[in-house]
Amino acid sequence: MxxxxxxxxxxxxxxxxxxxxxxxxxxxxxxxxxxxxxxxxxxxxxxxxxxxxxxxxxxxxxxxxxxxxxxxxxxxxxxxxxxxxxDWSRRRDLMQQHTGQHILSAAFEDLFAAETVGFHLGREVTTIDLTVAELTQEMVEQAEAVANRIIFENRPIEARFVTAEELAAMPLRKPPTVTENVRIVSVQDFDYSPCGGTHFAHTGEVGPIKVLSWSKYKGNTRLELVCGWRTLQAMTDKQLILKNLSRQLTSSEADLPSNVERLLQEKKELDKQLQESKDKLLTTEAQEALQHAIVQDTLKIVALTLDGRTIPELQKLGQHITAQEPNAIALLVTSGDKTQLVFARGAQVPVKMNELLKETLPLIEGKGGGNPDTAQGGGSANVATADVLQHALELLQAKLTLV
CATH class of the missing domain: 2.40.30.130 (Elongation Factor Tu (Ef-tu); domain 3)
Incomplete structure (x- = not known):
């Protein structure tokens, strides 16, 4: 060895x-x-x-x-x-994160009996998984305060292999995973943990600890944190974000939350107005489409190719057409990276749209689904949209002759 x-x-x-x-x-x-x-x-x-x-x-x-x-x-x-x-810069960073994790984990356990059951030291943040279902801002701030106090006190840290007798007398935060060559990392009068990692000699070398976020994870809570130079970099990055937002919104940093809330509310109102305008346009578009519909017996067939439309947009147009005329059928085709189809029928139409779509899709090697009233799907763009639409129209007209 x-x-x-x-x-x-x-x-x-x-x-x-x-x-x-x-x-x-x-x-x-x-x-x-x-x-x-x-x-x-x-x-x-x-x-x-x-x-x-x-x-x-x-x-x-x-x-x-x-x-x-x-x-x-x-x-x-x-x-x-x-x-x-x-690469000493890397080693120092890893030691800051790992030692800092020990200290913060001990703080959470001392304050809230929250054990650390998971730990990952990443390139940007360190994560720890705590056995606590709910974590509040106040709890995080308390644990941070304890951890940073231990750091600023510059307490000695000792890492050494111990005997079985020494191990039995130590107030370990967690039991060792091995039975031989047990190495204990201790922060004076604060934490005793089995660990094989590299650590500093004094807590002051860890630098400040900051919890960035937390979320529920498998019944526990996962924390993201940074220590030392990473903390300073994270604070610099966040300060630049605040500075830029303040400049863009002509707002003080203290007023940013209320101003952002106001902007979000205004956006919500604008989105509502925009949707109402879109609905009016769709109503008008549906009316115009029905004026040029193909009339077959008592039914009106709207067959359109529409470039640059999304499936949801085609669905809404189909809904407007069939809502205005219960005897209407909408065959709508759009193209882009692939050809997409939406078929819709009014309440008085006997042909099932999902069956019509199923028979149309093989032409473009497509997939889709739906129900008798509305069906949608997509496939290869190798066939011209006009030809796809004509194919669907012929299938529909053949079905109508059998009704």
Missing amino acids: SRKLYYEDAYLKSFTAAVVEHGVEENGTPYVVLDQTAFYPVGGGQPCDLGTINGVAVVDVEEVDDRILHRLAAPLPDGNVISAEL
Whole structure:
């Protein structure tokens, strides 16, 4: 087994080592195993470290069968001794997020008996899953306050392997998942947790903690949070958003919520007026279409090709046509990336529209459905819409002769 330097010194940025194994995986990725390493392998919710070995990029680190594989962007030059550099900016960020998660999780458990049952350290945010069904803004602010107080007090953090006797005497926040080589990360007089990740020596190095959002997740609550430099970046991003909104709305930041609410209400009213106008236009369009309808016995057939219309728009037009004339049939076809059809009938029409659509769709290799009154579908645009419409019209007229 390789000597795990990241457990001995979490601040180690560079090291030398001997290559004890090298090879290429089945997917063609070269790798090396070293006699000692400061690269933390992926595990326990924490991503792996990255960096370089002899100038070659380390793209992944994973412990497999007690061997720590350093996967590389290219094979290493010949030689048994290597010099390695960690991407310290990445390591520091991961340590801030992971240590901060410990502190915030302990705060939630102390205040609300909410246990952490899930943890994921992502590129932008960290998530923790808490055993609490409902979480309020007040609860979040209380937990944040406790966590940040612990950080500002700059309490010592210790990470070490403990004996069974020591473990039995510790007030652990959660039981260890292993029975041997148990490593405990403790925040002085606040939290004791089994963990194999990398952590700082003092809480002050974590930087500020901020919960960004939370939502229900599988009976629990999932929190999104940031720590340290991520917190500062998140606050900068949000401040820029507020600044831009204030400028666009000529509003102070404090008045933004009320002004946005006013704009949303105005939009709601405008949407209502717009829909009323559209309905009036559809009524007029339906009236004009009926004036040019094909008359067959006592029925009126409106057969139209309409470019740039959506299925919902065709459905509404069909509804307007058949509402105005109970003896009307609407055959409406539109084209775009694919040909789309809507067939509708009035209350006095005997032909079922879903059956007519089913017989029309094979022409365009289409799919659709509906009921006897209204049916819709779509398919390939390889056939001209005029030809599709003519085909449907002929099928309809044949059916009418049989009624």
